[in-house]
Amino acid sequence: MTITATSDVLTERGEELRSQGQINEDLGKLSDTTVDILRQSGVMKLLAPVEYGGTRAHPVEFAETVMRIASLDGAAGWVSGVVGVHPWELEIMSPKLQEEIWGADQDTWVSSPYAPMGVATPVDGGYQVTGHWQFSTGTDHANWVILGAFVGGADGKPLQPFQSVHIVVPRADYTIVEDSWDVVGLKGTGSKDVTIKDKFVPGYRVINQADLFSGKVAREAGKTDPIHRIPFYSLFPLGLTSAVIGIAEGALHAHLEYQRNRQQGNGFKSTQDPYSMYAVSEAAGEIRASRAALLDNISRIYDTAARGREISLEERAVGRRTQIQAAWRATAAVDTILSRSGGNGLRMNNPIQRFWRDAHMGLAHAIHVPGPTYHAAVLTELGLEPPANLSSMV
CATH class of the missing domain: 1.10.540.10 (Acyl-CoA dehydrogenase/oxidase, N-terminal domain)
Structure with missing residues (x-):
């Protein structure tokens, strides 16, 4: 196509x-x-x-x-x-x-998740895989899935210390668990569970997660384009945070459309309420600032990669902090918007409340957890090496 x-x-x-x-x-x-x-x-x-x-x-x-x-x-x-x-x-x-x-269909979608919720045990020619994964976004429309897994020993349990891999599996080898996506927000994503029971995955469909994160996989594949020199945790979160910011923009649009001719109980139009208009305008500014910060951040990282320079740990950590903060700022702005929408803004036929629920569901993703990354970022700014528990998603 x-x-x-x-x-x-x-x-x-x-x-x-x-x-x-x-x-x-x-x-x-x-x-x-x-x-x-x-x-x-x-x-x-x-x-x-x-x-x-x-x-x-x-x-x-x-x-x-x-x-x-x-x-x-x-x-x-x-x-x-x-x-x-x-x-x-x-x-x-x-x-x-x-x-x-x-090869047969360039429109084929591949879902995930990356979290290691299964075990991949090395066997001749590949891995034997078993597991149950949650949050396979868009899985009903995908014909393949990328799954995170711990490398297992002969007993089928994860080896110590933990080693993680990403495995890629065709639709015929996994099962989608229907009715497993009953949530408050982002319900339309169909992020259902998938399961695999003792399936063989050939080695060429598996990559080591540590090698992926370090850039080794891209280098060995001969991929030198700037896009492939960007670290995993600089690019992967981009799509998720972009979605949260877009959701906030959708909430703002729906609110403005609703308020345009809204009559308040005191007989005045909403547009005549200076306090409400101020609050919503401030929220709009926060959403715009979140958008600008996220785009500027990934542009800087891309430009660094394009110059052939490795993105430093500090740049990665500070970049992740910027990305996370953008999501939180945008979602806080949606809270302000909803609070100025009146009781009718919470009716199920009003899209404002759906955008509000979707934003909070997106914010709950692990990629938006601020604590460890914020801590890691400030340590790097102090010239200190953050411990693994803080830098694992940097």
């Missing part, structure tokens, strides 16, 4: 995508119409290899596209931000695996 300019598609079909928000939530997964719009937009191809129809775009373009989609429907934006990153990792893996995934 030829990629259509994303902005054109989202302009032409933006209101159609917005209208799918409640439908996606009711389904507990993305509707076929939503998936069709996302495929037509080319968002999942932005970070994909050009050999399989991708554009290998600048990460800012990816982030801005995810924000735009999330502002129309939070679930669609979240799926785009998560699933859209996976081709970036797959491009540094085995060419044989890439051909298996995209």
Whole structure:
């Protein structure tokens, strides 16, 4: 399929995508119409290899596209931000695996999660895998999945010290657990559980997580483009935080549309309430600042990679802090917006409350936990080496 300019598609079909928000939530997964719009937009191809129809775009373009989609429907934006990153990792893996995934269909989606909720035991030619994973975003529309797993011993238990791998598995080898996604927000993402019971995964579909994080996998694959010189935890969180910020922009849009002609109980229009207008304007500024900070951060990291310089631990940690803080600032702004929307803003037929729930669900992702990363960032600024428990996601 030829990629259509994303902005054109989202302009032409933006209101159609917005209208799918409640439908996606009711389904507990993305509707076929939503998936069709996302495929037509080319968002999942932005970070994909050009050999399989991708554009290998600048990460800012990816982030801005995810924000735009999330502002129309939070679930669609979240799926785009998560699933859209996976081709970036797959491009540094085995060419044989890439051909298996995209050779027959370049529109194939690959879901995740990366958390090591399974055990991969080395056997001749690969690994024997068993596990139960939560949070496989967009899994109903994916034909492959990337899963995190601990390397296991002969007893089937994780080896000590822990060693983690990413394994890539076709749809025929895992089971989607229906009715496993009953949550307060981002319901339309269909982030269901998946299970595997004693399946063989050949070695070329497996990479060592430590080697991935250190950049060794990309170097050995001969990938020298700036996008592949960016550390994993500088790029992977980008899609998630972009979705949260886009959701905040969607909440702001819905609030402004609602308030435009809203009559308050005292007989005055909402637009005549200076205190409410001030609060909402301040929230809008916070969302805009969050967006600017996130895009500036990834631009700086990309530019450093493009100059051929390694991104330092301090740059990585401070960058992660910027990314996390952007998500928290944007979500706090959504709280302000909701509190100025009156009781009707919490009615289930008002999209403001759905964006509010989606933002908080996105903020709950492990990638947005501030404590360890904030601690690690300030230690690096002091010239100190943060311990592994603080820097593991930096």
